[in-house]
Amino acid sequence: MPETIERKELEDLQEDLREVQELLRRQQLVEGLVERQERMANRELVEQLVHRQHLAELGRKLEGMHPADIAYILEALPLDERLAVWELVKADRDGEILLEVSDAVRETLIRSMDSHELLAAAEHLDADEIADLAPDLPADVLQGVFRSLPVEEREELRAAMSYPEDSVGALMDFEEISVREDVTLEVVTRYLRRFEELPDHTDQVFVVDRDEQLKGVLPISKLVVTDLDALVRDAMVTDYVALYPDDKAQDAAQAFERYDLVSAAVISSKGKLIGRVTVNAVVDFIRARSEAQQLAKGGLREGEDVFAPVWQSVKNRWTWLAINMVTAFIASRVIGLFEGSIEKLVALAALMPIVAGIGGNAGNQTITMIVRALALGQVGDEQSRQLLRKELGVAVVNGLIWGGVLGLVAYWLYGSMPLGLVMTAAMTLNLLLAALAGVLIPVVRMRLGFDPALGSSVMITAFTDSGGFLIFLGLATIFLL
Amino acid sequence: MPETIERKELEDLQEDLREVQELLRRQQLVEGLVERQERMANRELVEQLVHRQHLAELGRKLEGMHPADIAYILEALPLDERLAVWELVKADRDGEILLEVSDAVRETLIRSMDSHELLAAAEHLDADEIADLAPDLPADVLQGVFRSLPVEEREELRAAMSYPEDSVGALMDFEEISVREDVTLEVVTRYLRRFEELPDHTDQVFVVDRDEQLKGVLPISKLVVTDLDALVRDAMVTDYVALYPDDKAQDAAQAFERYDLVSAAVISSKGKLIGRVTVNAVVDFIRARSEAQQLAKGGLREGEDVFAPVWQSVKNRWTWLAINMVTAFIASRVIGLFEGSIEKLVALAALMPIVAGIGGNAGNQTITMIVRALALGQVGDEQSRQLLRKELGVAVVNGLIWGGVLGLVAYWLYGSMPLGLVMTAAMTLNLLLAALAGVLIPVVRMRLGFDPALGSSVMITAFTDSGGFLIFLGLATIFLL
Numbered sequence: 001m002p003e004t005i006e007r008k009e010l011e012d013l014q015e016d017l018r019e020v021q022e023l024l025r026r027q028q029l030v031e032g033l034v035e036r037q038e039r040m041a042n043r044e045l046v047e048q049l050v051h052r053q054h055l056a057e058l059g060r061k062l063e064g065m066h067p068a069d070i071a072y073i074l075e076a077l078p079l080d081e082r083l084a085v086w087e088l089v090k091a092d093r094d095g096e097i098l099l100e101v102s103d104a105v106r107e108t109l110i111r112s113m114d115s116h117e118l119l120a121a122a123e124h125l126d127a128d129e130i131a132d133l134a135p136d137l138p139a140d141v142l143q144g145v146f147r148s149l150p151v152e153e154r155e156e157l158r159a160a161m162s163y164p165e166d167s168v169g170a171l172m173d174f175e176e177i178s179v180r181e182d183v184t185l186e187v188v189t190r191y192l193r194r195f196e197e198l199p200d201h202t203d204q205v206f207v208v209d210r211d212e213q214l215k216g217v218l219p220i221s222k223l224v225v226t227d228l229d230a231l232v233r234d235a236m237v238t239d240y241v242a243l244y245p246d247d248k249a250q251d252a253a254q255a256f257e258r259y260d261l262v263s264a265a266v267i268s269s270k271g272k273l274i275g276r277v278t279v280n281a282v283v284d285f286i287r288a289r290s291e292a293q294q295l296a297k298g299g300l301r302e303g304e305d306v307f308a309p310v311w312q313s314v315k316n317r318w319t320w321l322a323i324n325m326v327t328a329f330i331a332s333r334v335i336g337l338f339e340g341s342i343e344k345l346v347a348l349a350a351l352m353p354i355v356a357g358i359g360g361n362a363g364n365q366t367i368t369m370i371v372r373a374l375a376l377g378q379v380g381d382e383q384s385r386q387l388l389r390k391e392l393g394v395a396v397v398n399g400l401i402w403g404g405v406l407g408l409v410a411y412w413l414y415g416s417m418p419l420g421l422v423m424t425a426a427m428t429l430n431l432l433l434a435a436l437a438g439v440l441i442p443v444v445r446m447r448l449g450f451d452p453a454l455g456s457s458v459m460i461t462a463f464t465d466s467g468g469f470l471i472f473l474g475l476a477t478i479f480l481l
Numbered sequence: 482m483p484e485t486i487e488r489k490e491l492e493d494l495q496e497d498l499r500e501v502q503e504l505l506r507r508q509q510l511v512e513g514l515v516e517r518q519e520r521m522a523n524r525e526l527v528e529q530l531v532h533r534q535h536l537a538e539l540g541r542k543l544e545g546m547h548p549a550d551i552a553y554i555l556e557a558l559p560l561d562e563r564l565a566v567w568e569l570v571k572a573d574r575d576g577e578i579l580l581e582v583s584d585a586v587r588e589t590l591i592r593s594m595d596s597h598e599l600l601a602a603a604e605h606l607d608a609d610e611i612a613d614l615a616p617d618l619p620a621d622v623l624q625g626v627f628r629s630l631p632v633e634e635r636e637e638l639r640a641a642m643s644y645p646e647d648s649v650g651a652l653m654d655f656e657e658i659s660v661r662e663d664v665t666l667e668v669v670t671r672y673l674r675r676f677e678e679l680p681d682h683t684d685q686v687f688v689v690d691r692d693e694q695l696k697g698v699l700p701i702s703k704l705v706v707t708d709l710d711a712l713v714r715d716a717m718v719t720d721y722v723a724l725y726p727d728d729k730a731q732d733a734a735q736a737f738e739r740y741d742l743v744s745a746a747v748i749s750s751k752g753k754l755i756g757r758v759t760v761n762a763v764v765d766f767i768r769a770r771s772e773a774q775q776l777a778k779g780g781l782r783e784g785e786d787v788f789a790p791v792w793q794s795v796k797n798r799w800t801w802l803a804i805n806m807v808t809a810f811i812a813s814r815v816i817g818l819f820e821g822s823i824e825k826l827v828a829l830a831a832l833m834p835i836v837a838g839i840g841g842n843a844g845n846q847t848i849t850m851i852v853r854a855l856a857l858g859q860v861g862d863e864q865s866r867q868l869l870r871k872e873l874g875v876a877v878v879n880g881l882i883w884g885g886v887l888g889l890v891a892y893w894l895y896g897s898m899p900l901g902l903v904m905t906a907a908m909t910l911n912l913l914l915a916a917l918a919g920v921l922i923p924v925v926r927m928r929l930g931f932d933p934a935l936g937s938s939v940m941i942t943a944f945t946d947s948g949g950f951l952i953f954l955g956l957a958t959i960f961l962l
Contacts, residue, residue, distance in 0.1 A: 068740065076864070193706050196706070220705060260681060260682070282764070283760070284738065287767060290767075294778075295853075299842060299846050306871075310878060320842065321846075321883060325886070328834065335831040342827050348830075349833075350814075350817045353809065354809040357808075380498075383787070386788065394794045402806060
């Protein structure tokens with residue numbers, strides 16, 4: 001990587017994107033021209049001169065860009081243009097770029113590479129980075145990579161691949177620097193000078209004893225301001241955050257956030273230093289998790305390449321549509337039970353979606369609140385009861401206000417006071433149901449060990465739809481017919 | 482802050498929370514006891530001995546905790562217990578803790594403090610931190626804080642308060658260290674040694690000329706490994722990220738993420754160094770933004786204190802419920818148009834929510850995808866058209882699959898082939914409408930300068946509900962009656 005690689009803000013990056021697109025477009029014009037020329041005669045001249053000239057210009061442009069920025073541009077391009085750009089990227093940067101692109105785009109890039117290219121790409125990566133790519137690599141390539149590594153890195157790769165995706169082990173890298181506690185800072189400084197460059201995010205070195213047991217940490221900022229004759233033992237900080245590789249990544253992220261960490265040691269259950277987690281891995285994790293949550297709420301299994309073929313998108317989205325179809329079918333059968341009532345009083349058909357819809361909206365508000373509180377681990381038994389009381393209170397107030405308004409609207413539209421009263425009562429009851437389900441669904445899911453957020457919106461809507469229809473049509477059948 | 486403050490993982494923190502609650506409970510038992518004793522006689526003995534003993538124990542417990550952890554515990558406690566704990570926290574830590582708690586909880590804490598206490602709390606904070614608290618402070622307190630600051634910090638506070646909430650200026654702090662380019666690293670090292678401790682997240686010092694113009698950055702890790710006789714000019718890195726205070730915080734966050742930064746310089750439009758942004762501010766921003774998005778999707782204006790009074794929660798949630806009521810009312814009137822048809826064929830009433838519901842679900846999937854792509858700035862004119870084509874393709878496939886299934890279900894339930902065909906056609910058309918609205922709503926909102934995510938779910942549901950009813954009942958009226 002040349003030292004002059006530019007780092008850009010989003011606007012400049014969008015400018016770059018437009019420029020790449022422009023170059024590609026010119027390239028395509030040329031290709032069209034070449035094709036037409038082919039049918040005529042002197043194609044070689046055109047191809048060699050004009051065609052290559054644009055590609056070279058594009059290549060130079062990419063040369064000066066940061067891997068993360070190339071990843072950004074690759075993601076923003078449709079498949080054929082994306083692969084054209086990918087072809088131009090220098091092979092020794094392939095690995096870094098593969099790490100930066102989204103999973104869906106990574107798949108398309110890897111599919112375009114042969115085993116040889118993939119092996120070459122992996123060569124420039126650290127063990128923990130290869131572990132990140134591993135799930136997307138063909139088995140034979142992974143085998144090859146494995147064999148090509150020195151023994152120590154092979155062990156690291158094996159270790160990194162053994163941890164589940166959302167554990168600290170998966171965020172860990174092996175670039176930690178460790179020193180002994182019985183040497184002076186002078187010695188540490190000399191040791192550090194032997195590095196050409198310290199690993200990224202080295203804000204501290206780790207102090208270990210003979211058996212690699214972690215004893216403390218020595219912040220670089222402390223190393224810089226402390227007398228060099230001091231012993232590491234006296235300068236080191238013994239109050240540090242150490243993580244275990246089996247800890248949840250989410251908990252580690254909260255620790256980084258709460259304590260404003262740049263790096264943290266990862267130790268084995270016996271206290272041996274085995275690696276470190278850095279803030280950039282944590283930032284990526286936080287971002288990916290928040291995105292996954294947003295996608296899950298929308299009923300998408302994973303991030304979609306925006307230019308994915310239609311069929312792939314259909315597959316990505318079908319699960320929730322299917323679940324939604326089942327819940328909608330149940331709600332429909334609830335209405336089916338009351339077809340007799342609707343035939344007699346057709347106004348019910350027009351009013352029932354309001355009861356169900358507003359219940360769903362209120363239920364989603366409740367569940368959003370509770371899921372958030374649960375994620376922070378702030379909800380115990382005592383608090384669940386308090387929250388339930390509060391949400392039921394909110395439901396009664398909202399039921400009387402909005403139910404009252406809707407009752408008046410129903411009265412105004414259909415001139416029937418009893419219909420208005422049924423509307424108000426149904427709204428209030430459905431909001432109470434929404435509050436109850438909104439608190440209990442995530443709390444129970446949490447107790448059972450499931451992610452309380454996943455599918456919460458579909459479930460609460462199922463309750464408030466079927467429940468709303470049942471309550472409204474039931475009350476109407478009892479009191480109006 | 483004593484050096485021995487422990488840093489904990491979530492589990493230990495929950496343990497702490499339980500312990501604090503236990504101490505509070507004992508405390509309450511004692512208070513109950515004291516009350517009963519009061520009615521009897523020797524209350525003083527009990528009060529002085531037992532009562533104070535528990536408070537002292539709780540106080541000691543809090544003493545050893547990190548401000549962020551105390552904030553966590555305050556958030557997890559109901560109001561009365563929260564204020565009891567808040568009373569016990571040493572006054573010189575109030576400011577730090579106020580910075581850590583959520584907005585809603587901060588309000589309850591500030592309301593319990595008088596001007597004197599608030600002034601004292603602000604005393605221990607930096608200018609940029611005071612700026613974060615400023616919106617919640619009473620005007621007279623803010624005035625007092627202002628007057629109490631030295632001139633330089635007063636300027637910093639004025640500057641920090643002048644930037645909008647989601648700008649780089651709001652994330653900025655003023656703890657940057659700057660050096661000149663014509664000195665040796667030896668001189669820099671000696672200069673740094675004069676600090677007792679470097680400011681947190683000092684991974685680099687900034688190189689400026691006589692006029693405070695930023696010339697480059699000197700990473701501490703480079704300072705550590707480079708020969709001390711070298712000049713700063715030769716050791717410094719000139720390829721660095723510099724932000725402007727008016728840049729969007731979101732763009733800065735993406736730069737931190739893309740380039741794995743720990744800190745970045747903030748410069749004026751004339752290139753003068755005015756501050757820095759550190760990764761911890763960025764992490765907090767990313768987290769807060771993702772939370773705000775989740776809350777907004779659920780129709781909540783802001784994070785609610787989970788123990789907020791009912792009335793406050795009602796106020797926080799009413800806007801979206803009101804909007805939802807309007808859209809539900811419109812959908813209801815669409816149904817009202819077809820009451821005659823429903824009277825003749827009551828099956829329509831039972832089937833119509835399925836068409837609307839699945840359309841809403843599919844529309845939400847599309848809009849989630851598009852909003853994500855828009856947020857990354859990867860969607861231009863050309864891409865919008867491609868995306869629209871793709872989403873319409875997905876809609877046709879889904880319409881034929883799911884619409885086909887539902888058509889069969891309708892045929893099976895009601896034994897009418899034409900009804901089944903209308904169902905399939907209506908599903909397909911409503912999914913096409915969902916795809917169209919799902920792409921166009923966020924793209925148009927973006928063009929008009931609005932946040933494409935805000936309220937997207939309510940809007941798409943309004944389209945697919947009213948549209949779904951209209952399409953299904955309309956087709957049924959034309960072809961079945």
